[in-house]
Amino acid sequence: MGTHVIKMPDIGEGIAQVELVEWFVKVGDMVSEDQVVADVMTDKATVDIPSPVAGRVLALGGQPGEVMAVGSELIRIEVEGAGNLREAAAPVAAEPVAELKAPTQARVEVATVSVAAIKPAPKPAPTQRAAPVAREANERPLASPAVRKRAWDAGIELRFIQGSGPAGRVLHDDLDAYLAQDTPASAAPTGGYAQRNDEQQIPVIGLRRKIAQRMQEAKRRAAHFSYVEEVDVTALEELRVQLNQKWGDSRGKLTLLPFLMRAMVVALRDFPQINVRYDDEAQVITRFGAAHIGVAAQSDGGLMVPVVRHAESLTLWAAADEIARLANAVRTGKATREELSGSTITLTSLGALGGIASTPVVNLPEVAIIGVNRIVERPVVIKGQIVIRKMMNLSSSFDHRVVDGMDAAQFIQAMRGLLEQPATLFLE
Missing domain, CATH: 3.30.559.10 (Chloramphenicol acetyltransferase-like domain)
Structure with a gap:
């Protein structure tokens, strides 16, 4: 068995570097000859990179969003025979990149596909606490001015929060526990809507990056x-x-x-x-x-x-x-x-x-x-x-x-x- 190295090809028009947009294979996958293994983007369009050989993927040379020079190593494939490893000009990173999901949509959707593979960070487990307290509407719970201001800013009525301090005083910890708990909208005591705290990190790569660069350059120049x-x-x-x-x-x-x-x-x-x-x-x-x-x-x-x-x-x-x-x-x-x-x-x-x-x-x-x-x-x-x-x-x-x-x-x-x-x- 040998190793075949696929380099970033010269796409023409004097382009010296391109952006790696998306992988269609991962380490361990079997690929066939002429199978598209990656998409790269120039200033003008997205270009498919096919494999000239059949074999098993050993390592990937970059991650989506990375700008790679023409001639740099893109992927290593284990093949029958001697391969072409001696002709490779640059080593691939010792640790292969993380596995990426294969796209399920058209090529023009590369930015969307890359984003879809990113999952929101898991929410912390809610703090266990007692059910909301049913005080009278005119009953004023004990709380410091700072706690009252936090509750006011968050749109929360303190009379629904169980205080853990002396004489039932509502503390900052009580307010934190109330805010952390996932309360269904139908059960919200104030008749409001459920709060959302999820976040998602979306890398700007591929076509979206090119659009951003071109628009910024146009407005600047x-x-x-x-x-x-x-x-x-x-x-x-x-x-x-x-x-x-x-x-x-x-x-x-x-x-x-x-x-x-x-x-x-x-x-x-x-x-x-x-x-x-x-x-x-x-x-x-x-x-x-x-x-x-x-x-x-x-x-x-x-x-x-x-x-x-x-x-x-x-x-x-x-x-x-x-x-x-x-x-x-x-x-x-x-x-x-x-x-x-x-x-x-x-x-x-x-x-x-x-x-x-x-x-x-x-x-x-x-x-x-x-x-x-x-x-x-x-x-x-x-x-x-x-x-x-x-x-x-x-x-x-x-x-x-x-x-x-x-x-x-x-x-x-x-x-x-x-x-x-x-x-x-x-x-x-």
């Missing part, structure tokens, strides 16, 4: 400013309903997003300074003729931004199909690095949960993100008459280092005009 404008989408919604009624069965149903993407690409023709990426270290702004639109999508593991490439060339239905395809890839954890990178501007929407206004964070190195709020019907004054219209806000953020306030306002006003007169979306 970019000079954010937001601009909110309301849009009358009554005519746009009427057009969308008509198109779905006529072609929904054959071409698929249209949501609002393809229309918004169309408005963005048409408006960008006159505002190319918005469709850029800014390399603040090299002090270079790159303008793009193509509109590669990132569409912020929420997965069970966290926020991801798949990219609709060359949105300027897509019809409404082609854009809708691509949005649906990318959303499915994100949900199932199959989105590739290429599908999650290269955007030049981002569109973010929470749909019916979009609220009235928001302040989205720019997706660096882009300089603009267009936020969509929910559609509501409300009274609007048009030509002196009060009418009911479908209104929606655009809440967008820009990097003030590159985008001037006037340019941002004019860009959003251009989008507004296109959305309020939807026929202009298709004029060349």
Whole structure:
């Protein structure tokens, strides 16, 4: 028998280190050739690490959340034959890492799976004490001012606590025992609710860590400013309903997003300074003729931004199909690095949960993100008459280092005009 060492592979794009997200095996497990043994995360996506050999796991070289260098030892496997141990560059820790539960959900849920494996610390056993005392409502039990203040702060009536001090005086120990006891809500003498004291430690690893790092970096480096404008989408919604009624069965149903993407690409023709990426270290702004639109999508593991490439060339239905395809890839954890990178501007929407206004964070190195709020019907004054219209806000953020306030306002006003007169979306 020999030992085969699997090293952290070179994933490409000049990446020197990756984060170990999740193990799918533990020490002692048998693995087959091409079986996925671990997930690692780069700046862009989660990557599966398969085993090139079959054998038994001897040791694991890291724990979830640990950042490992490319080329470092990932796992040791006992195999038939000589193995490749002599080629290993770095030893694995003498003590293998603790066993981890195998995931039971899709790859995009790695952060959730890791958290689920952590159990809350056990609660201390309750202190045994006598049943609550049934004093009269106007009876004032003996207690020091400090004990009375603690009871008041905790919302507890001292008349229900059995005192162990002289003449039945309620002591701090009596109060501690009362607080430690698990009293069902139905039996709470004051008619209140049961208290909870459980805690859970949740490590920030995997996708959640990457999101935190990117958001913090974006707020630290970019000079954010937001601009909110309301849009009358009554005519746009009427057009969308008509198109779905006529072609929904054959071409698929249209949501609002393809229309918004169309408005963005048409408006960008006159505002190319918005469709850029800014390399603040090299002090270079790159303008793009193509509109590669990132569409912020929420997965069970966290926020991801798949990219609709060359949105300027897509019809409404082609854009809708691509949005649906990318959303499915994100949900199932199959989105590739290429599908999650290269955007030049981002569109973010929470749909019916979009609220009235928001302040989205720019997706660096882009300089603009267009936020969509929910559609509501409300009274609007048009030509002196009060009418009911479908209104929606655009809440967008820009990097003030590159985008001037006037340019941002004019860009959003251009989008507004296109959305309020939807026929202009298709004029060349």
